[in-house]
Amino acid sequence: MKVRHIPYQAAIIITLGVYLYYLIYRIRYTINPESLILSLSFLYAEAHGFLALFLFFFQIWQPAARKAPPPNFGLSVDVYIPTYNEDISILRKTALGCVNMRYPHTTYILDDGNRPELAKIAESWGCKYITRQERKDAKAGNLNNALRSTNADYVVIFDADFVPQPNFLDKTIGYFRDPKVAFVQTPHNYYNVDSFQFRINKKKEQFWNEQDIFYKLMMPCRDYWNSTFFTGSAAVFRRQALEDIGGIATGNITEDINTTILLYSRGWKGIYHNEVLSNGLAAKDLKNYHTQLLRWAEGNIGLLFVNNPLFIKGLTFSQRVCFFAVIFGWLIGFPKLIYFILPPIMLLSGGYPIGSFDFCFIWRYAMFLGVILIGFKFACRGYGKIRYDESYLMMNFFIFIKAALKNILRMRSVFKVTGKGLQASANLVEIIPQSLVCLICFGGIAWGWLKLYYGVSPDFMGIGVAIFWSFVNGFLAISGIELVTRPYFKRKEFRFVGAIPVRYSIPSVSDSISNVGVSRDLNEHGISLVTFSPLPMDKKISLSLYLNENILSCNATALYTAHEGNMPNYLHNKMFIYGLKFEDLSRDEMDLINRYCFDTIIPRFLQKFGKKSSVFLKIFYKFCNHERFRKHVRKKITIPLIIYNNGKPFLTAVTNDISVVGLSFTSYVPLESGTILSMEIFTPFGKCFVEGEIKQMREIVAENSYFVGIKFSHFFRNQEYVCSMSVRKDDKESLERWLKIVATGNN
Structure with a gap:
């Protein structure tokens, strides 16, 4: 202990x-x-x-502590995406996410809807297509049909709306070095945080999801009792284990937990890898949410009559208690009514x-x-x-x-x-x-x-x-x-909450506008953009989206602008918020945006908003971070900056926070501590040119996100910065003015 x-x-x-x-x-x-x-x-x-x-x-009682072992190479892996009537645009995101997983594998679309148009398009996604004539046993029957039609030693299952990270298999396949491991389950995370199942506080950088306590606490702790279970998606199975129990369990509409109990009864092990490696869609409204909940409740309570964990042979005492706890948990309706x-x-x-x-x-x-x-x-x-x-x-x-x-x-x-x-x-x-x-x-x-x-x-x-x-x-x-x-904003496609730098220009006007702004949210159809100069509502706007190492150039049209009443007084006529719709994006360009959103924006959002601290630590940090204890307080402000190397733009990023003595930002490439950087910072009151030294550098999201902390060493006047990198005259006016106004809220 x-x-x-x-x-x-x-x-x-x-x-x-x-x-x-x-x-x-x-x-x-x-x-x-x-x-x-x-x-x-x-x-x-x-x-x-x-x-x-x-x-x-x-x-x-106690969570299991696991660290992903290195992957086994040379294993044969099939990826299954069971689908029935899901929108093809949703399915495409999942298919491309599966295809782009780095570990060698083959991806299959398992279409129980038997849609000819999906059969044609699956090949263009890089997927194989399997269908059947009857829908016996629903999802479980669909998966079993695929098991009979394929032969890889390991099988990965993703629901039609679950998009995996590129490293999903790299983080999970290594657990199968243990020959008794039947499956590895990973958490379900839902990216549409505008769903009513979420509570989000952007100011405090906190969010709560109804299923957090299950996937972030209960499942790691059940893993300690060897009682974690398959939850229907985002899991890897050993084919031999599934064949040992005759395939995915049928006879119950919650095939996932039923399958798990049969595996444990045969002496197999389950693993819970507690790291978000895929992202799905939460039910968007009460009707669909209750449809899902009723299916789970019916199926789990139904285990009392099919494979009852209290009586089925082969389970340990702790497994019987844990699985009975699942059943009993769904019987809470009667006492709550009382x-x-x-x-x-x-x-x-x-x-x-x-x-x-x-x-x-x-x-x-x-x-x-x-x-x-x-x-x-x-x-x-x-x-x-x-x-x-x-x-x-x-x-x-x-x-x-x-x-x-x-x-x-x-x-x-x-x-x-x-x-x-x-x-x-x-x-x-x-x-x-x-x-x-x-x-x-x-x-x-x-x-x-x-x-x-x-x-x-x-x-x-x-x-x-x-x-x-x-x-x-x-x-x-x-x-x-x-x-x-409450009335909902009727946007069909969710906008991913994240800040990326965006260069914008309107070349068709005589007094050409060109500047750098920052996004508030983004998807393949449009972007909410914060700018420091007004944009016309009737002309095409040229955009360059900085998506890590990729720069996507496209055109857009402004559909709306935020009302002045939503803007603080000190930012009127200095900062603007526009809703832009992309025009004529190719399918590849839309896929590029989607891959960036799933692979970069979501992991950064989870890292930023998903921190959990005890009450005592929260009080301690609040006390120690009080302004009276710090001479220069960092403001959590997102503004764009360009980093130069030998006088040429090297990296375009967005600040996490900033003060008159330093800032931090997130980089998609690692940088060395002690390096001196030249930066151009964009504010509503003009540009600020500075040099600074990297004081902190740490990885915050595996492989593509690094926290970089900078301490300013020199400020430049604009014209001096352009003429000579060696001039050392201070000019903090634009940055100091803005930070002072933000702090006081006065013009």
């Missing part, structure tokens, strides 16, 4: 101990015989919560699930609740967000109940493909359960206040507690309804 895990494990033990004490106290002293149904219902929900928390904590509606029922009926809301119960309940909240948050190592988790449980509890009832009644499950099309707001039918919870909660609150106001009941403590929890549940319902019904 490593020392660094002991604090988390101690928190787990203390939290479960307090929960158990509270539960025993509840059973012995607080059952209300006058409202026995309410009382036993509430006790069931709390007992369910204890078992669920125990199973969750068992799974996250928690959501019991407080308003108390107010409306006058019946209490607790014998007496006296001081003895209140202090124990407060202690229990506080320990559970703090212990859960601490044990989750920064990945658990209680408010967000509860909000999503409010949106999903009815789906969990539906899945459980369908399994109990043994109703037939149907595999439905999750839609990846245009995002749409939820309609009223989809939010009926949450609307009813909201109605009953606020109805109960109103009735409770009336009872107190008119003296119908003197029980201020009991009614107060019920009103408080009714308000909390009503707030969760309202916030969820607001989230999924």
Whole structure:
């Protein structure tokens, strides 16, 4: 046991101990015989919560520490992309990502939609095409059909919307040196952060995804128990292992976990490589999200009837616990329904699930609740967000109940493909359960206040507690309804959030405009561009996009500009934001943009926004980084700069932060510490020419992204910089003026 895990494990033990004490106290002293149904219902929900928390904590006891072994060369690998009705533009991105993986392999499109147009175009992508006449067993049958049609020793599976990084196989294939390893699973990451499953704070450089706690915490910890499982995509299999169990498991709509249990029962091992090596599309709206969730819930609960991990032979004790935990986790709908509606029922009926809301119960309940909240948050190592988790449980509890009832009644499950099309707001039918919870909660609150106001009941403590929890549940319902019904911007293709330098010009005007700007977001159809000079709305604009070592020259048209009300006063008429649409890009040029977005922008975004720190470290850094402790504070500002070598442009980049004494930027090539760089910095108030020394250089994303920290040594006046690199006269005016204005917000 490593020392660094002991604090988390101690928190787990203390939290479960307090929960158990509270539960025993509840059973012995607080059952209300006058409202026995309410009382036993509430006790069931709390007992369910204890078992669920125990199973969750068992799974996250300790993460496995793995480092990718070097790849085995000379192995035969087939890559499968199963598809049914996904848009070909989505499938193309996945296919090109697969084809561009460096390790030698063959890529197959497995088309269950039997589309002739896809058969023709697959070859141009560098893929082979396999189809079949019937769709028996859905995705599992499609994969098994491909296994019979190919013969490579290793098989990689990607869903139609999952785009791998070039080094995917380099990072995973080496694990198969162990002859008992059946599969290697990697995390699922979703790049469309505008989906309602995300919360993103660009100012704080933080984002939260509903599935973070599963892929970033639970799966690495399950790997410690040799209980990680195949999650349907972004995984590598040993063909021999699949043949040992007769192929991908059928008979259950969640073929992934079913296949895993069969593999473990035969003595095979699974590996979880905890590094994002591919990126997919999250469900964009509530309807498709619930379609996906219902399929997962039905299939996982269905394991109670097919390959039940408690009884199937060959599993270890820890594997049985971990896989039963998966099943039990999907049964949370019933206790959540009790928690959501019991407080308003108390107010409306006058019946209490607790014998007496006296001081003895209140202090124990407060202690229990506080320990559970703090212990859960601490044990989750920064990945658990209680408010967000509860909000999503409010949106999903009815789906969990539906899945459980369908399994109990043994109703037939149907595999439905999750839609990846245009995002749409939820309609009223989809939010009926949450609307009813909201109605009953606020109805109960109103009735409770009336009872107190008119003296119908003197029980201020009991009614107060019920009103408080009714308000909390009503707030969760309202916030969820607001989230999924708000109007969405109807852009079909997601824009990747990232800053790249862009040179722009309008050669057709007499007073030619030429400058360098920076992007806010980008995809193969257009770009949001920040400029320091106005652009015309009715003329073609020439752009040069700096995509690492590639410079893509193209034309674009400005479709809109940000309203002045969205711009700070000190930047009016000095900085502009335009939405540009690319014109007449070739398919190869669009592919170049897509490859840059998936291979560079997404990894940099994850590195920047995906950091997790403990509460104590956050407080420490906030205190130490306070402005009063630093003479020159770095501002997180993205502006373009050009780096020169022997008087010629060598690298065009974008700053991460900047002050009057230095800056940092991200380079796609490594640079040596101590090197003196000459730079041209673009600001809304003019250019600034400087020399600086590299003080820091470190790799932040494997192979193509390096953090470079610069300390300024000399500033130049513009004309002197052009005439002679040896002139040493200071001219910080434009940079100092801008940073001062940004800091104060004044003109």
